[in-house]
Amino acid sequence: MKQDNILVLDLGSSENTTIARWVRDLGVYSEIHPHDITAQQIKDLQTVRGIIINGGKNNIIDGEAIDVLEEIYSLGLPVLSVEHPSTQATKSLDAWGNEEESKVVLKEFVFDTCKAEANWNMKNFVEDQVALLRKQIGDKKVLLALSGGVDSSVVAALLIKAIGKQLVCVHVNHGLMRKNESEGVIAMFEKDLEENLVYVDASERFLGKLKGVSEPEEKRKIIGNEFIRVFEEEARKLDGIDFLAQGTIYPDIVESGTKTHKVVKSHHNVGGLPDDLQFELVEPLFQLFKDEVRACGVELGLPHDMVYRQPFPGPGLGVRCLGEIEIDRLEAVRESDAILREEFAAAGLDQKVWQYFTVVPNFKSVGVRNNERTYEYPVIIRAVNTIDAMTATIEPIEWPILLKITDRIINEVKHVNRVCYDLSPKPGGTIEWE
Ligand SMILES: Nc1ncnc2c1ncn2[C@@H]1O[C@H](COP(=O)(O)OP(=O)(O)OP(=O)(O)O)[C@@H](O)[C@H]1O
Numbered sequence: 001m002k003q004d005n006i007l008v009l010d011l012g013s014s015e016n017t018t019i020a021r022w023v024r025d026l027g028v029y030s031e032i033h034p035h036d037i038t039a040q041q042i043k044d045l046q047t048v049r050g051i052i053i054n055g056g057k058n059n060i061i062d063g064e065a066i067d068v069l070e071e072i073y074s075l076g077l078p079v080l081s082v083e084h085p086s087t088q089a090t091k092s093l094d095a096w097g098n099e100e101e102s103k104v105v106l107k108e109f110v111f112d113t114c115k116a117e118a119n120w121n122m123k124n125f126v127e128d129q130v131a132l133l134r135k136q137i138g139d140k141k142v143l144l145a146l147s148g149g150v151d152s153s154v155v156a157a158l159l160i161k162a163i164g165k166q167l168v169c170v171h172v173n174h175g176l177m178r179k180n181e182s183e184g185v186i187a188m189f190e191k192d193l194e195e196n197l198v199y200v201d202a203s204e205r206f207l208g209k210l211k212g213v214s215e216p217e218e219k220r221k222i223i224g225n226e227f228i229r230v231f232e233e234e235a236r237k238l239d240g241i242d243f244l245a246q247g248t249i250y251p252d253i254v255e256s257g258t259k260t261h262k263v264v265k266s267h268h269n270v271g272g273l274p275d276d277l278q279f280e281l282v283e284p285l286f287q288l289f290k291d292e293v294r295a296c297g298v299e300l301g302l303p304h305d306m307v308y309r310q311p312f313p314g315p316g317l318g319v320r321c322l323g324e325i326e327i328d329r330l331e332a333v334r335e336s337d338a339i340l341r342e343e344f345a346a347a348g349l350d351q352k353v354w355q356y357f358t359v360v361p362n363f364k365s366v367g368v369r370n371n372e373r374t375y376e377y378p379v380i381i382r383a384v385n386t387i388d389a390m391t392a393t394i395e396p397i398e399w400p401i402l403l404k405i406t407d408r409i410i411n412e413v414k415h416v417n418r419v420c421y422d423l424s425p426k427p428g429g430t431i432e433w434e
Pocket residue numbers: 144145146147148149150151152153170171172173174246247269270312313314315
């Protein structure tokens with residue numbers, strides 16, 4: 001194993017991730033683990049050089065105060081306790097100081113007390129994960145739902161490196177993908193996976209289920225449920241799969257509030273798989289933050305465009321074709337989105353704007369083309385910046401760029417005669433329209 005590791009034990013403090021990131025900023029890998037990690041589990045991690053018990057007032061679960069296990073002090077590892085009544089710690093602090101002071105304390109603890117080495121980098125991370133994955137999986141098979149998004153693609157690339165053809169990937173085309181998206185996923189992974197890449201074209205099935213449905217929440221629910229059904233059917237067709245890999249990253253764990261490794265029954269990511277499909281989980285990115293996942297993707301040789309792509313909602317274009325999904329409007333969303341992305345890339349805006357897409361509403365307006373009256377749909381462009389998706393601001397795009405995009409959409413996209421730009425910040429509007 002290549003990397004030293006400083007553990008942050010989770011006693012409910014909201015600062016855990018900040019502390020772990022500060023340690024990583026020092027060039028030393030740091031993992032956050034549940035408070036009740038056992039001495040044996042810490043030993044199994046092999047490379048732990050020190051432990052930070054990050055206490056505070058939130059160390060309560062269901063009215064009961066929680067604490068770390070006594071046995072972890074017997075490991076002989078240096079322990080830094082903060083806001084925690086520990087008598088056995090190597091060093092105790094009543095509280096973290098300001099950022100600068102805290103970083104000095106961490107630096108001393110990590111390098112002088114723990115004698116850790118600054119050997120955290122993506123090359124070493126990948127090498128360590130490959131070794132761990134081989135140990136966990138042995139000669140068994142792993143199933144991965146591959147959306148083509150950053151998280152599942154990086155997991156796929158990591159598993160291909162670790163176990164090659166013991167990985168089976170299922171990509172579901174629900175008919176609501178962006179232009180050439182499924183083709184791109186297949187092209188990227190078919191060379192390595194060959195027959196182990198299962199492509200399911202479920203477009204008609206999804207669109208059939210969505211027929212006559214116009215309520216946004218209902219649409220989302222149908223797409224989510226149908227996805228699980230399709231994935232489950234494919235999983236049942238495959239023999240001898242013991243593991244289910246997921247692109248869970250650290251923020252997912254914080255959000256869902258679950259503990260880290262466990263045998264899956266239902267899971268927030270692939271979500272709601274039936275109880276009789278019992279898989280053990282493989283979640284190699286579960287300690288990483290989004291920027292680190294991207295760096296990992298680059299290290300694994302995934303293309304830059306793929307690794308730095310904008311977020312795309314699970315229900316895909318389904319929530320951008322407003323109201324009941326109709327084929328001609330869905331095609332108009334897909335084509336206008338492709339033009340928008342092309343022009344944003346040409347103008348360098350793809351590197352700058354967090355999310356940008358088009359929406360086609362379910363009403364028409366009067367227009368004129370070749371001296372004849374038209375009665376067609378508008379396309380609405382949305383381009384927003386955000387840090388945490390909780391609030392968002394509008395990207396002020398230069399007129400010439402907008403005019404070029406407008407011109408192309410009106411001339412190239414069928415059933416469209418008008419282009420609008422959405423100026424609403426969030427709050428006000430949400431980022432997506434549905
Ligand atoms: N069309 C699809 N085909 C196969 N698997 C999918 C598909 N859409 C979603 N998934 C699976 O469900 C997970 C959660 O989907 P979600 O849309 O929330 O993406 P995410 O968390 O941003 O991850 P990713 O970056 O991998 O898309 C994905 O990581 C992937 O494993």
